[in-house]
Amino acid sequence: MMKILICEDEFVSRRKLEKIISSFGYELLIATDGLEAMQLWENERPDLVISDWLMPGLSGVELCRRIRAAEGSHYTYFIMVTAKQQTADIVEAMDAGADDFLTKPFIVEELAVRVRAGQRIRSFHTKDIVIFSLAKLAESRDAETGNHLERIRHYSQLLARQLAADPTADLGISKFFVENIFLTSPLHDIGKVGIPDAVLLKPGRLTEQEREEMKKHARIGYSTLREALIKYPQTDYLQMGAEIALYHHEKYDGTGYPERLAGAEIPLAARIVALADVYDALTSQRAYKAAWPHDQAVEAIVAESGKHFDPLIVRAFVSCADQFALVKSMFA
Structure with a gap:
């Protein structure tokens, strides 16, 4: 089961995301700010992070940069959720390492599609490694x-x-x-x-x-x-x-x-x-x-x-x- 970390400091938005993601059947982790999210990520290594941009302590962009610097082989798919819509903002988020960008307010179907896309990409990453390792093993017995x-x-x-x-x-x-x-x-x-x-x-x-x-x-x-x-x-x-x-x-x-x-x-x-x-x-x-x-x-x-x-x-x-x-x- 895919493990998803939600990072959102605003209560109503956080509860909305929690309810939607829970309905998809994924394992869920909740953080109320960027520092808590980073600690959860280090301990739990979720497969996907959905993070707000503007948060106290550690912004979503900085959270993404820290995850990218520390993740090693366990690639984390990162979706940035924010009210920012300017091209420069999207470029900044992607440059920090975000994989996707979702603007508020979003609809459930759009979020579901973005999450499934992240799941597919995580699956491809894992399969490449496993297949290569098995290919090496197949050379012998x-x-x-x-x-x-x-x-x-x-x-x-x-x-x-x-x-x-x-x-x-x-x-x-x-x-x-x-x-x-x-x-x-x-x-x-x-x-x-x-x-x-x-x-x-x-x-x-x-x-x-x-x-x-x-x-x-x-x-x-x-x-x-x-x-x-x-x-x-x-x-x-x-x-x-x-x-x-x-x-x-x-x-x-x-x-x-x-x-x-x-x-x-x-x-x-x-x-x-x-x-x-x-x-x-x-x-x-x-x-x-x-x-x-x-x-x-x-x-x-x-x-x-x-x-x-x-x-x-x-x-x-x-x-x-x-x-x-x-x-x-x-x-x-």
């Missing part, structure tokens, strides 16, 4: 199971939410970060599409040489996603996905691979996915081992705090370990 990927995305989201809720962690995790890690964490092992079958599908433990071959999947995954990033350089969720693919086997103490990064040198998203991935590996059956019970896996991860895993993330994991067990049972 994927041996992962869907349930593994579902578990990883839910584990990663749980950890990110727990960290965001912990004021002592002070990691600056936004709701947008939580949404992105849910979206991109399944890309962590995308590089395995480039590993030979003899290694990837071997029904047993790998030799030292085979393990070194398997380790290449981190760089292969990064290279695959980097191709998409070159084409779409502002796609921040692909940037996160590329970092996860490359660094999710790094260890907090610097003994991981491929670059032996340590501590905060490892991107936060990769540190989160590292723990999620190990928990899933421990609690899943493999050809060479049985699945570990949940409690045993928790003990093993806690024992690796400060070594394999970031202590803050281990603490978050312990706080939501019961929810990990629930996800495990849901996607067994």
